[in-house]
Amino acid sequence: MLGVPVHLSPPVASPVTGPSLQTSGPICGFPNPAATVTPRQPWGQERVITGNRQTSAAFTDAFVAEDDALRWARDRAREAGLRSVSPGAGAALRLLAAAVDAKAVAEIGTGTGVSGIHLLHGMRPDGVLTTVDTEPEHQQSARQAFRAAGFASNRARFIPGPALDVLPRLADAGYDLVFCDGDRLEYPDYLAESLRLLRPGGLVVFEGVFAHGRTLDSGPQPTEVVRLRELLRTMRESPELVVSLLPVGDGLLCAVKR
Numbered sequence: 446m447l448g449v450p451v452h453l454s455p456p457v458a459s460p461v462t463g464p465s466l467q468t469s470g471p472i473c474g475f476p477n478p479a480a481t482v483t484p485r486q487p488w489g490q491e492r493v494i495t496g497n498r499q500t501s502a503a504f505t506d507a508f509v510a511e512d513d514a515l516r517w518a519r520d521r522a523r524e525a526g527l528r529s530v531s532p533g534a535g536a537a538l539r540l541l542a543a544a545v546d547a548k549a550v551a552e553i554g555t556g557t558g559v560s561g562i563h564l565l566h567g568m569r570p571d572g573v574l575t576t577v578d579t580e581p582e583h584q585q586s587a588r589q590a591f592r593a594a595g596f597a598s599n600r601a602r603f604i605p606g607p608a609l610d611v612l613p614r615l616a617d618a619g620y621d622l623v624f625c626d627g628d629r630l631e632y633p634d635y636l637a638e639s640l641r642l643l644r645p646g647g648l649v650v651f652e653g654v655f656a657h658g659r660t661l662d663s664g665p666q667p668t669e670v671v672r673l674r675e676l677l678r679t680m681r682e683s684p685e686l687v688v689s690l691l692p693v694g695d696g697l698l699c700a701v702k703r
């Protein structure tokens with residue numbers, strides 16, 4: 446990614462209108478698929494920065510110790526060929542859940558329960574996690590992981606099914622936090638549903654928005670990456686949201702609903 450320096454600069458802010466909406470060249474700071482760039486070797490200073498980033502990411506992941514229940518859930522995910530949130534992203538989820546004093550959290554993409562355990566740790570002791578996944582066997586592993594982590598069974602509500610079928614059945618303004626880690630192609634739709642589900646002051650969080658560097662890569666990208674760029678642009682431009690992109694895990698895009 447550092448071999449594509451032309452796209453690394455942030456979008457130019459206009460003093461009157463805020464971030465510019467360019468129609469040619471990099472769009473809102475993201476590469477235009479038609480743009481031509483010449484990769485080059487990083488300068489010495491860039492090598493240092495890259496090294497520092499890797500060290501910082503490793504330190505961030507090691508900073509919060511994970512227990513046996515989390516290790517068990519990660520092992521199940523690995524066996525099933527699933528990604529789980531990184532330890533650093535998990536710690537950020539705990540923090541965010543605690544920061545909004547979350548009593549009701551909705552999660553899209555239960556997986557084997559790694560993110561769910563982190564969220565439950567950050568939530569109020571009487572808080573309930575509503576978690577949605579298309580795969581009941583993933584949820585079965587998550588159920589076991591939550592139990593191993595010491596959470597009572599009434600702390601989690603497992604709903605099997607596709608997120609876009611399930612979310613419309615959840616209550617308007619009934620949630621303090623919505624965490625999205627399902628199908629990247631559906632992220633823009635999850636945003637619309639999340640804004641309906643959240644109370645004012647609630648948080649929406651999307652995992653994986655860096656797409657392992659592809660979001661900032663000027664080469665041809667799959668639709669999934671195009672959707673992620675659409676999501677980043679929409680959220681950054683929304684007057685309804687206070688947004689921040691946290692560089693933990695594979696990129697955690699967070700926003701408070703005003």
Ligand SMILES: C[S@@+](CC[C@H](N)C(=O)[O-])C[C@H]1O[C@@H](n2cnc3c(N)ncnc32)[C@H](O)[C@@H]1O
Nearest residue numbers: 529530554556559560578579607608626627628
């Ligand atoms: C990356 S994994 C989630 C990992 C989990 N959040 C964790 O950190 O442990 C993505 C999960 O989303 C589920 N999924 C994929 N598409 C979905 C959809 N349309 N609706 C609900 N769940 C979906 C998959 O079955 C998978 O378990």
